[in-house]
Amino acid sequence: MASSAGVAARLDLVLSAEELERVRAFGHGVVRDEFITGRVLLRLALGRILGLSPALVPLGIDPLGRPVVRGPWADWSFSVSHAAGLVAVAITRGLEVGLDVEAEERGVDDWKSMAGQVLGDDEVGEIDALPMGGQAAAFLRFWVAKEAVLKALGIGISGRPRELRLSGLLGAGESPRIVRLPGAKPAGGWELVPMQPVPGWIGFVACGPGGARAAA
Numbered sequence: 001m002a003s004s005a006g007v008a009a010r011l012d013l014v015l016s017a018e019e020l021e022r023v024r025a026f027g028h029g030v031v032r033d034e035f036i037t038g039r040v041l042l043r044l045a046l047g048r049i050l051g052l053s054p055a056l057v058p059l060g061i062d063p064l065g066r067p068v069v070r071g072p073w074a075d076w077s078f079s080v081s082h083a084a085g086l087v088a089v090a091i092t093r094g095l096e097v098g099l100d101v102e103a104e105e106r107g108v109d110d111w112k113s114m115a116g117q118v119l120g121d122d123e124v125g126e127i128d129a130l131p132m133g134g135q136a137a138a139f140l141r142f143w144v145a146k147e148a149v150l151k152a153l154g155i156g157i158s159g160r161p162r163e164l165r166l167s168g169l170l171g172a173g174e175s176p177r178i179v180r181l182p183g184a185k186p187a188g189g190w191e192l193v194p195m196q197p198v199p200g201w202i203g204f205v206a207c208g209p210g211g212a213r214a215a216a
Contacts, residue, residue, distance in 0.1 A: 014040050014054045034082040041089045042080055049091065050076070066154050075210065079151050081203070088197050094210045098152030100144045101203035104137065111139035118143060118161045126170055141169050141202060145192060148204040149178060166192065176204070
């Protein structure tokens with residue numbers, strides 16, 4: 001994890017020519033800084049793991065436009081999440097991985113206007129049963145957790161989130177669990193782990209069997 005402020009100037013030692021071109025296209029601003037920080041973190045971490053210079057880590061794009069590791073290291077997966085200046089990276093081998101982070105203060109007060117796009121009826125009921133003061137934060141937990149799973153599947157939050165069913169997100173002493181994947185697919189072999197990257201932020205990491213993206 002890192003703040004996007006104060007990114008190192010010698011990007012040519014870390015980023016590929018294509019990534020440097022993307023940086024130039026972004027111009028200036030938060031989106032540019034978050035992209036740079038995410039790619040630098042990713043390349044530094046993968047380079048250390050794989051024993052490669054960060055600039056030589058073979059990143060590519062799969063047929064669906066998703067970033068992947070190429071070559072003999074193709075069994076490594078990664079996920080990058082950034083929001084409001086915080087950037088985090090998760091890396092796995094032999095497993096699909098999805099990571100999402102968000103600031104707790106982003107709690108959506110008018111969460112019911114978005115619930116129909118994201119939550120199943122039983123999940124809406126879980127949140128409705130909470131005191132009003134805790135409902136926005138509960139919705140945010142569902143949102144972040146679902147995005148992590150859907151990123152691991154390679155489809156993102158637009159990939160039928162209502163069909164993805166989760167449990168154990170709100171009860172004290174319960175462990176988050178993936179009950180069912182989109183398309184009514186069983187969730188055997190999947191794990192969902194909560195995290196707090198820094199105080200005031202929440203996050204979830206989802207891991208599933210290798211090849212799950214291809215099957216999504």
